[in-house]
Amino acid sequence: MLRKPLGTGLVLSVALLGATSAIAQQRVLTFNTDTSDPAPKAAFEALIADFEAEYPDIDVQTNLFDHEGYKTAIRNFLTADSPDLANWYAGNRMKPFVDAGQFVDVSDVWADNDLNAQLASAESAMTIDGKQWGVPYTYYQWGMYYNKAVYDQVGAKVPETYEDFVANCKLFKDAGIDCLTTGTSAMWPAAGLFDYFDLRTNGYDFHMQLTAGEIPWTDERVRNTFAEWNKLVEPGYITANAAAIDWQDAAALLSQGKAANYVMGNFAVATFKDGGMTDDTLGFFPFPTINPDVARAEDAPTDTVHIPAGAKNPEDAKTFLAFLARPDVQTKLNAALGQLPVNNESTVDEADPFLSQGFEMLSTASGLAQFFDRDAPAEMAASGMEGFQEFMAYPANLEDILNRLESDRQRIYK
């Protein structure tokens, strides 16, 4: 009984296959993306249309995944049914896939297209074992977003140094305003704070060594970082109960003038503006200087495209990566994304004060970190962020937190 339908099915599918190969003269490039939000989706559709216009013999077929679901899906499709291209992130986030041999070495794309110079700011984040494993196409700056109206209200000036910042906090506290707001219910905003306190206290190289597991968490310099942080925690300058607040709800506190400053990524500008802020009331400045002896480094999480090891059409995939790296392509793509191009020959929209400030800030930074949960391995990131969250609620637990992180470090980086 089973034979017949199976037979018909086979004949049918063979016929279909024959039909498609007869119709499609083009070479197919499958592209799995996580660009499910409206703006990135439109940006990528335009990118692919441009690519197909330039290379008419290549047909790009995209499989769109939900942004969060993609993080799980990628593990399945890389091993089971590889596309030719896949979105992912730079730094330690791509390391498990590189170590497992799931990404193709694309150093030749970098060498042939002068990318080592044009994508210089992201090169270290894309390099493992001296080879490049993908092409970065966008990043965005982190820094201090502030409410200009409440600065005027209490007569505070935009601070240059951390001392000025802490002095401002006193003014805000007296006026009943949270000096620094944050919502750590999803934990990562706490990591942004730690990154900046550590980068400003100990500098980029130390921060990279720490996240790479080469420095104990009980090191005196790590304690210094937390001591600086504590200048805001102990006096109650940071929004209370942050552990139960979503980052968007904390953004609302800033928009409503109940908080003055917020350490965030540039994606938050849209949320602030939804809350009624405009370019006149919302301001941005780089995280203030703590230790004048360390060079300024910034957080700039980078999004990338990779070629999976199981790609069926790696040659055209490399063509696509070279296209994606081009300055004009990155300019157009990032204008649509509302983010910053990685290629230093690209341009940004001068009319957007946050993008132009960010582009200036990142291109003059001495180093770019990827963000704590991309620089540190996943497990260390998770326990680190938990520790930062606890520190902001119970600064007295610091000793206990650092000992715990240190024992985790010794277990995780074997």
Next chain:
Amino acid sequence: MTIAVPEPSEPPRRTWWQSNQQTLTPWLFLAPGIFMFAVYVIWPIFASFQFSFYDWDGLSPKTWVGWANYQELWGDRNFIISLKNNLIWLVLYMLAVPAGLGIAIFLNQTVTGIRIYKSLFFFPFVISQVVVGLMFAWFYAPNFGLFFLLTEWLFGTGTAVLANPEYATYGIIVAGLWPQIAHCMILYLTGLNNVAPDQIEAARLDGAKGLKMLWYVVLPQLRPATFIAVVVTVIGALRSFDLVSIMTNGGPFGQTRVLSFYMYEKALSEYGYRMGYGAAIAVVLFLIMMVFIAGFVWKMIRDEKGH
């Protein structure tokens, strides 16, 4: 039903199928169920046992580590917290049984519109756990939540339940009890329908009333309902995943984790992918559940023999 009468001239020639039909048919009907159960329940259980002895990130080859995952569990502070929270869940969730009984007795009267009241009390069981979690998360939310404003008005400073490592688990359990009480209530309401009126009347003639009536006459008749209520409540407490995930995501600083959530975090979440370690947690949770399941099965067998 028609019975085929065999030709009298020939002795009935029964095929193998015909002679074994009676014994085979039940198995044939069971086969799809057994197949699904084996593939989706039994096999994964054994696979989890096997994975728990490996170090595996889901991508690279597996490495055999023996009992190392279990040894690590023993020293893992987060595992101990999850285990402790699971116990708190189990104990406090049991409140749903007497509370459900109380509401059921209260609603078991004939007043106009009682159906409306019953359905209102039953309402939380119908809505999704995710919605319950969201509602309670807003209720507790700092700065704008009703509960926060209430405590602020009463004590001067507001209590953000979900930001406080000591209260957060209890806050989630209260949210979980709301639908769970409704579940127990509906079980008891159907049970109360079956309470024999003649026995109540006889007890009343003998002068029983109030608590004595409840304890000696009504409750014994509700034993099947109580059994089911306890079973669903224990299961509900042990699989408490969605509320934790929605309301706190295990926080603040991992203090509201339960075993099922910790297993998910270690094995499948963004910061996890330690399949072996996650499987070891799953095995521990399975063994805890086995204690209860074995107890329930033992009681059911005993009851069936008793009849």
